[in-house]
Amino acid sequence: MSSTDRISGSLIDRQLSDSSADKGNVSGASIKMGKKYKGKTCVYCGNALATSMDHVFAREFFLRGDRQNLPQVPACDGCNNGKSQLEHYLTAVLPFGGRHSTAKANLEPVPNRLSKNLKVRKRLYVGWGKSWSKESGVYVLSSTQPVDNKQLERLISFIVRGLAWFHWQTLMPPNHYLKVMALTESGDRAFEKLMSHPDLHTGVECDLGRGTVVYKGKQGLDQPEITLWRFLMYGGLKFSDEEDSGESASVICAMTGPAVMMK
Protein backbone atom coordinates (compact mmCIF):
# COMPACT_ATOMS: atom_id res chain seq x y z
CA MET A 1 0.00 0.00 0.00
CA SER A 2 1.25 3.49 -0.68
CA SER A 3 1.24 5.86 2.25
CA THR A 4 -1.40 8.02 0.59
CA ASP A 5 -4.04 5.38 0.03
CA ARG A 6 -7.49 6.58 0.81
CA ILE A 7 -10.21 4.50 2.19
CA SER A 8 -13.62 5.18 0.76
CA GLY A 9 -17.00 3.72 1.23
CA SER A 10 -20.54 4.44 0.35
CA LEU A 11 -21.72 2.73 3.53
CA ILE A 12 -24.11 0.58 1.63
CA ASP A 13 -26.32 -1.42 3.92
CA ARG A 14 -26.01 -4.97 2.92
CA GLN A 15 -27.97 -7.70 4.52
CA LEU A 16 -25.82 -10.47 5.83
CA SER A 17 -26.16 -13.67 3.95
CA ASP A 18 -27.63 -16.51 5.99
CA SER A 19 -24.41 -18.45 5.80
CA SER A 20 -22.30 -15.74 7.42
CA ALA A 21 -24.90 -14.95 10.07
CA ASP A 22 -24.71 -18.50 11.37
CA LYS A 23 -20.96 -18.57 11.96
CA GLY A 24 -20.52 -16.27 14.91
CA ASN A 25 -17.81 -18.08 16.79
CA VAL A 26 -14.14 -18.61 16.53
CA SER A 27 -13.55 -22.14 15.41
CA GLY A 28 -10.65 -24.37 16.26
CA ALA A 29 -9.52 -22.47 19.32
CA SER A 30 -10.57 -22.09 22.90
CA ILE A 31 -10.98 -18.70 24.50
CA LYS A 32 -8.40 -17.85 27.15
CA MET A 33 -10.05 -16.13 30.08
CA GLY A 34 -9.35 -15.05 33.61
CA LYS A 35 -5.75 -14.97 34.76
CA LYS A 36 -4.49 -17.15 31.95
CA TYR A 37 -1.75 -14.60 31.28
CA LYS A 38 0.00 -15.40 34.58
CA GLY A 39 3.59 -16.43 33.98
CA LYS A 40 3.19 -16.15 30.20
CA THR A 41 5.32 -14.15 27.78
CA CYS A 42 3.71 -11.27 25.89
CA VAL A 43 2.87 -12.67 22.44
CA TYR A 44 3.32 -9.28 20.75
CA CYS A 45 6.94 -8.55 21.70
CA GLY A 46 7.83 -12.14 22.58
CA ASN A 47 9.94 -10.74 25.39
CA ALA A 48 8.24 -9.07 28.38
CA LEU A 49 6.12 -10.85 30.96
CA ALA A 50 2.40 -10.55 30.22
CA THR A 51 0.29 -8.48 32.62
CA SER A 52 -3.15 -8.96 31.06
CA MET A 53 -5.16 -10.66 28.36
CA ASP A 54 -5.63 -8.49 25.28
CA HIS A 55 -8.33 -8.74 22.62
CA VAL A 56 -6.45 -9.40 19.36
CA PHE A 57 -9.16 -7.40 17.55
CA ALA A 58 -10.22 -4.49 19.76
CA ARG A 59 -13.76 -4.89 21.08
CA GLU A 60 -14.56 -1.43 19.69
CA PHE A 61 -14.40 -2.80 16.14
CA PHE A 62 -17.59 -4.72 16.95
CA LEU A 63 -21.11 -3.76 17.90
CA ARG A 64 -21.91 -4.27 21.58
CA GLY A 65 -23.92 -7.42 20.96
CA ASP A 66 -21.12 -8.96 18.88
CA ARG A 67 -18.26 -8.84 21.38
CA GLN A 68 -18.43 -12.33 22.86
CA ASN A 69 -15.85 -14.97 22.05
CA LEU A 70 -13.27 -12.61 20.60
CA PRO A 71 -9.73 -14.05 20.61
CA GLN A 72 -7.58 -12.96 23.56
CA VAL A 73 -3.84 -13.34 24.16
CA PRO A 74 -1.34 -12.56 26.94
CA ALA A 75 0.19 -9.08 26.54
CA CYS A 76 2.59 -6.81 28.45
CA ASP A 77 1.73 -3.22 29.44
CA GLY A 78 3.99 -1.65 26.81
CA CYS A 79 2.49 -3.59 23.91
CA ASN A 80 -1.02 -3.17 25.26
CA ASN A 81 -0.62 0.62 25.38
CA GLY A 82 1.01 0.86 21.96
CA LYS A 83 -1.69 -1.27 20.39
CA SER A 84 -4.49 0.68 22.14
CA GLN A 85 -3.30 3.91 20.54
CA LEU A 86 -3.46 2.36 17.09
CA GLU A 87 -6.89 0.92 17.87
CA HIS A 88 -8.21 4.25 19.10
CA TYR A 89 -7.47 5.75 15.69
CA LEU A 90 -8.38 2.79 13.49
CA THR A 91 -11.67 1.82 15.20
CA ALA A 92 -12.75 5.39 14.40
CA VAL A 93 -11.55 5.56 10.82
CA LEU A 94 -12.02 2.08 9.34
CA PRO A 95 -15.83 1.85 9.55
CA PHE A 96 -15.95 4.73 7.03
CA GLY A 97 -14.67 2.36 4.38
CA GLY A 98 -16.90 -0.59 5.15
CA ARG A 99 -19.82 -1.89 3.17
CA HIS A 100 -21.12 -4.13 5.90
CA SER A 101 -24.22 -3.08 7.87
CA THR A 102 -22.22 -3.11 11.13
CA ALA A 103 -19.80 -0.53 9.68
CA LYS A 104 -22.56 2.07 9.60
CA ALA A 105 -23.78 1.21 13.08
CA ASN A 106 -20.18 1.37 14.31
CA LEU A 107 -19.91 4.99 13.22
CA GLU A 108 -22.59 6.14 15.63
CA PRO A 109 -20.42 6.16 18.78
CA VAL A 110 -17.42 7.60 16.91
CA PRO A 111 -17.93 11.34 17.61
CA ASN A 112 -18.19 10.58 21.32
CA ARG A 113 -15.08 8.42 21.29
CA LEU A 114 -13.17 11.08 19.38
CA SER A 115 -14.12 13.97 21.61
CA LYS A 116 -11.79 12.40 24.17
CA ASN A 117 -8.83 12.77 21.85
CA LEU A 118 -8.58 15.97 19.88
CA LYS A 119 -5.45 14.91 18.05
CA VAL A 120 -7.18 11.93 16.50
CA ARG A 121 -10.27 13.96 15.72
CA LYS A 122 -8.23 16.49 13.76
CA ARG A 123 -6.55 13.85 11.69
CA LEU A 124 -9.81 12.09 11.00
CA TYR A 125 -11.56 15.09 9.55
CA VAL A 126 -8.65 16.59 7.64
CA GLY A 127 -8.99 15.58 4.03
CA TRP A 128 -12.60 14.60 4.33
CA GLY A 129 -14.09 14.69 0.84
CA LYS A 130 -16.19 13.04 -1.77
CA SER A 131 -15.09 10.94 -4.69
CA TRP A 132 -16.58 8.90 -7.48
CA SER A 133 -15.94 5.20 -7.46
CA LYS A 134 -17.11 2.24 -9.46
CA GLU A 135 -19.58 -0.08 -7.71
CA SER A 136 -20.83 -3.08 -9.70
CA GLY A 137 -20.26 -1.27 -12.98
CA VAL A 138 -21.75 2.10 -12.05
CA TYR A 139 -20.05 5.15 -10.60
CA VAL A 140 -21.34 6.27 -7.23
CA LEU A 141 -20.41 9.24 -5.09
CA SER A 142 -18.85 8.07 -1.89
CA SER A 143 -17.21 9.71 1.06
CA THR A 144 -13.48 9.24 1.25
CA GLN A 145 -11.22 9.20 4.22
CA PRO A 146 -7.46 9.31 4.26
CA VAL A 147 -6.03 6.44 6.21
CA ASP A 148 -2.63 6.38 7.78
CA ASN A 149 -1.37 3.12 6.31
CA LYS A 150 1.62 2.99 8.62
CA GLN A 151 -0.76 2.76 11.56
CA LEU A 152 -2.87 0.12 9.83
CA GLU A 153 0.27 -1.91 9.07
CA ARG A 154 1.43 -1.64 12.67
CA LEU A 155 -1.92 -2.84 13.96
CA ILE A 156 -1.98 -5.74 11.48
CA SER A 157 1.50 -6.64 12.69
CA PHE A 158 0.17 -6.92 16.28
CA ILE A 159 -2.86 -8.86 15.05
CA VAL A 160 -0.96 -11.51 13.10
CA ARG A 161 1.40 -12.17 16.02
CA GLY A 162 -1.63 -12.42 18.30
CA LEU A 163 -3.45 -14.81 15.99
CA ALA A 164 -0.38 -17.00 15.40
CA TRP A 165 -0.23 -17.59 19.15
CA PHE A 166 -4.00 -17.90 19.61
CA HIS A 167 -4.46 -20.54 16.93
CA TRP A 168 -1.12 -22.36 16.88
CA GLN A 169 0.73 -21.27 20.07
CA THR A 170 3.47 -19.83 17.85
CA LEU A 171 5.48 -17.06 19.50
CA MET A 172 6.83 -15.03 16.58
CA PRO A 173 10.46 -13.92 16.90
CA PRO A 174 10.60 -10.11 17.33
CA ASN A 175 12.51 -9.46 14.09
CA HIS A 176 10.44 -11.60 11.76
CA TYR A 177 9.57 -10.57 8.21
CA LEU A 178 6.16 -8.94 7.71
CA LYS A 179 4.44 -7.70 4.59
CA VAL A 180 0.97 -6.14 4.64
CA MET A 181 -0.89 -5.39 1.42
CA ALA A 182 -4.32 -4.26 0.29
CA LEU A 183 -5.33 -6.55 -2.54
CA THR A 184 -7.32 -5.83 -5.67
CA GLU A 185 -9.62 -8.55 -6.98
CA SER A 186 -6.91 -10.10 -9.17
CA GLY A 187 -4.37 -9.81 -6.36
CA ASP A 188 -6.79 -11.55 -4.03
CA ARG A 189 -7.22 -14.46 -6.47
CA ALA A 190 -3.43 -14.85 -6.69
CA PHE A 191 -3.13 -14.71 -2.91
CA GLU A 192 -5.85 -17.35 -2.45
CA LYS A 193 -3.83 -19.61 -4.74
CA LEU A 194 -0.71 -18.96 -2.67
CA MET A 195 -2.65 -19.82 0.50
CA SER A 196 -3.52 -23.25 -0.86
CA HIS A 197 0.17 -24.13 -1.29
CA PRO A 198 0.78 -27.72 -0.09
CA ASP A 199 3.57 -26.63 2.28
CA LEU A 200 1.04 -24.74 4.40
CA HIS A 201 -1.06 -26.19 7.21
CA THR A 202 -4.79 -26.77 7.02
CA GLY A 203 -5.19 -23.39 8.70
CA VAL A 204 -8.07 -21.50 10.29
CA GLU A 205 -11.12 -19.67 9.04
CA CYS A 206 -13.02 -17.39 11.41
CA ASP A 207 -15.98 -15.07 11.29
CA LEU A 208 -16.15 -12.62 14.20
CA GLY A 209 -19.16 -10.43 14.95
CA ARG A 210 -21.41 -11.76 12.16
CA GLY A 211 -19.14 -10.78 9.33
CA THR A 212 -17.53 -7.71 10.94
CA VAL A 213 -14.11 -9.37 10.71
CA VAL A 214 -13.68 -12.48 8.57
CA TYR A 215 -10.21 -13.95 8.32
CA LYS A 216 -8.28 -16.95 7.10
CA GLY A 217 -4.83 -18.01 8.22
CA LYS A 218 -2.32 -20.62 7.08
CA GLN A 219 0.97 -21.69 8.63
CA GLY A 220 4.11 -23.24 7.17
CA LEU A 221 4.52 -26.95 7.88
CA ASP A 222 8.24 -26.84 8.67
CA GLN A 223 8.65 -23.17 9.48
CA PRO A 224 6.01 -21.93 11.93
CA GLU A 225 7.09 -18.29 11.39
CA ILE A 226 5.71 -18.53 7.86
CA THR A 227 2.08 -17.48 8.08
CA LEU A 228 -0.36 -16.08 5.52
CA TRP A 229 -3.45 -14.10 6.46
CA ARG A 230 -6.41 -12.74 4.55
CA PHE A 231 -8.67 -10.20 6.31
CA LEU A 232 -12.05 -8.95 5.19
CA MET A 233 -13.23 -6.19 7.56
CA TYR A 234 -16.69 -4.69 7.52
CA GLY A 235 -17.56 -6.65 4.38
CA GLY A 236 -14.52 -5.27 2.54
CA LEU A 237 -12.80 -1.94 3.07
CA LYS A 238 -12.39 0.08 -0.07
CA PHE A 239 -8.84 1.27 -0.56
CA SER A 240 -7.93 3.46 -3.50
CA ASP A 241 -4.95 5.63 -4.41
CA GLU A 242 -4.90 9.39 -4.24
CA GLU A 243 -4.49 9.36 -8.03
CA ASP A 244 -7.37 6.94 -8.42
CA SER A 245 -6.25 4.30 -10.88
CA GLY A 246 -9.81 3.00 -11.09
CA GLU A 247 -8.92 -0.27 -9.39
CA SER A 248 -9.61 -0.39 -5.68
CA ALA A 249 -8.75 -3.01 -3.12
CA SER A 250 -10.98 -4.38 -0.41
CA VAL A 251 -9.04 -7.25 1.15
CA ILE A 252 -6.01 -6.91 3.42
CA CYS A 253 -3.44 -9.67 3.36
CA ALA A 254 -0.39 -10.21 5.51
CA MET A 255 2.57 -12.56 5.29
CA THR A 256 5.14 -13.33 7.95
CA GLY A 257 8.33 -15.31 7.73
CA PRO A 258 11.86 -15.66 9.06
CA ALA A 259 13.98 -12.49 9.11
CA VAL A 260 16.08 -13.73 6.14
CA MET A 261 13.05 -13.14 3.87
CA MET A 262 13.61 -9.38 4.24
CA LYS A 263 16.51 -9.54 1.78
Ligand SMILES: [Zn+2]
Ligand atom coordinates in the same frame (compact mmCIF):
# COMPACT_ATOMS: atom_id res chain seq x y z
ZN1 LIG B 1 4.93 -6.98 24.86
